[in-house]
Amino acid sequence: MKNLKVWIIAGIGAGSSLLIFMMIIIMIIFNVNLNSSCDDSESAANNPTSATGASGSWEKKGSKAYNTAKEVFDFWVKKGMSGAGAAGIVGNIGGAENTGFVLDQKEIGGGSGGGLYQFTPYTKYLNDPKSDKSWSAQNQSEVVISLEPGTVKSYLSRTKTSSPGDAATNWMNMYERPSEKAKESTNGARRSAAEKFYEMFGGASITANESILGGTVDGANAGEQAQSDEESVNCGDDSTSVPGSWIWPFKSVPKSGPSLDTAQKFGNDGGFRTNSFHDGVDFGDATYNGDIHAVHGGKISKIVKPGEYGVSFYLVWETTDDGYGIAYQEFGNMDDIFVKEGDTVKTGDKIGVSRPGGQEYSHLHLGISKEKDLGKALGKSFTDDGTWLNPVDVIKKGLENSGAGD
Numbered sequence: 001m002k003n004l005k006v007w008i009i010a011g012i013g014a015g016s017s018l019l020i021f022m023m024i025i026i027m028i029i030f031n032v033n034l035n036s037s038c039d040d041s042e043s044a045a046n047n048p049t050s051a052t053g054a055s056g057s058w059e060k061k062g063s064k065a066y067n068t069a070k071e072v073f074d075f076w077v078k079k080g081m082s083g084a085g086a087a088g089i090v091g092n093i094g095g096a097e098n099t100g101f102v103l104d105q106k107e108i109g110g111g112s113g114g115g116l117y118q119f120t121p122y123t124k125y126l127n128d129p130k131s132d133k134s135w136s137a138q139n140q141s142e143v144v145i146s147l148e149p150g151t152v153k154s155y156l157s158r159t160k161t162s163s164p165g166d167a168a169t170n171w172m173n174m175y176e177r178p179s180e181k182a183k184e185s186t187n188g189a190r191r192s193a194a195e196k197f198y199e200m201f202g203g204a205s206i207t208a209n210e211s212i213l214g215g216t217v218d219g220a221n222a223g224e225q226a227q228s229d230e231e232s233v234n235c236g237d238d239s240t241s242v243p244g245s246w247i248w249p250f251k252s253v254p255k256s257g258p259s260l261d262t263a264q265k266f267g268n269d270g271g272f273r274t275n276s277f278h279d280g281v282d283f284g285d286a287t288y289n290g291d292i293h294a295v296h297g298g299k300i301s302k303i304v305k306p307g308e309y310g311v312s313f314y315l316v317w318e319t320t321d322d323g324y325g326i327a328y329q330e331f332g333n334m335d336d337i338f339v340k341e342g343d344t345v346k347t348g349d350k351i352g353v354s355r356p357g358g359q360e361y362s363h364l365h366l367g368i369s370k371e372k373d374l375g376k377a378l379g380k381s382f383t384d385d386g387t388w389l390n391p392v393d394v395i396k397k398g399l400e401n402s403g404a405g406d
């Protein structure tokens with residue numbers, strides 16, 4: 001539903017005066033190149049053919065690129081990845097991120113990222129406690145685990161039995177997190193590279209061993225990257241439930257409502273989206289993050305996966321007995337969603353989590369529609385005809401009527 005969230009997050013993080021400045025810059029840049037510096041992988045990803053020669057070379061046995069690719073593949077297999085899981089990671093590097101497998105590659109096009117995994121800025125690699133500053137394939141991979149243990153662990157779990165192509169898409173969504181535009185243009189290259197690596201390195205005969213990385217992750221796990229274990233996922237926390245009423249999705253939102261900038265607000269967004277219409281509200285993760293609570297009681301009718309209904313990320317669709325369809329969206333992966341289709345949720349139950357960290361899509365887009373039919377509602381995503389309601393108004397009114405929430 002939105003594609004400029006990265007700018008919003010950057011703006012919030014930089015402070016309000018800088019925000020205004022940045023918005024002006026955004027307006028200028030937007031027309032020139034939406035992706036000029038949005039994220040850690042775009043310059044390379046937008047230009048996947050720029051390294052065609054190098055890209056060809058990883059297919060040649062014995063070449064430097066081939067050897068590095070094999071080293072990366074073997075690293076992840078040793079960590080317990082399936083052949084497909086390891087190929088998915090290597091396929092992302094060879095298919096789009098760093099097609100020449102140049103160990104200390106600086107981001108093509110002048111961005112601040114670098115290395116096999118597009119550490120952004122590249123000093124993120126150098127400054128990690130696990131870094132030996134060698135830029136070796138092995139050490140860079142160690143640092144990836146150090147930086148995002150939860151991501152790596154859930155990726156391993158999700159790719160145990162997947163195809164190499166699906167694994168590549170998963171790694172793109174879960175770790176690389178390029179812009180929507182870069183995703184569209186590079187997903188195919190990432191997938192086909194993963195398939196080639198899978199064949200080249202005998203991926204079919206390698207099965208996953210979750211316990212290896214499980215141990216690694218548990219030992220290394222600390223702080224904000226911690227993920228919810230699947231075992232501990234619960235579909236409701238009764239202590240926070242307020243049946244029948246409305247509440248804000250984050251506990252950090254004051255009763256009077258969230259503070260939002262123009263592009264985050266419902267309605268006229270200042271010209272960022274199709275028809276300048278934003279059909280919901282964006283709660284930027286720099287200000288609002290953590291557990292996402294059901295704003296109203298209802299039923300989880302559908303969890304939309306990326307690619308379905310033209311949606312790029314996971315979307316939780318709740319329908320209510322009093323006639324609303326509620327969209328919680330831009331989840332990067334299923335592990336961040338705590339409900340499943342068919343669940344009944346009460347006001348306040350946990351829907352999922354929005355993780356802080358400023359990554360491109362780590363925000364909550366909340367949409368409230370008077371249309372309970374998902375297809376019909378999404379069909380009006382950019383149409384201001386009353387299908388989509390202003391969530392701030394709906395929740396505020398609900399809070400007043402119920403007298404609940406604080």
Ligand SMILES: [Zn+2]
Pocket residue numbers: 001002278280281282365366
């Ligand atoms: Zn939005």
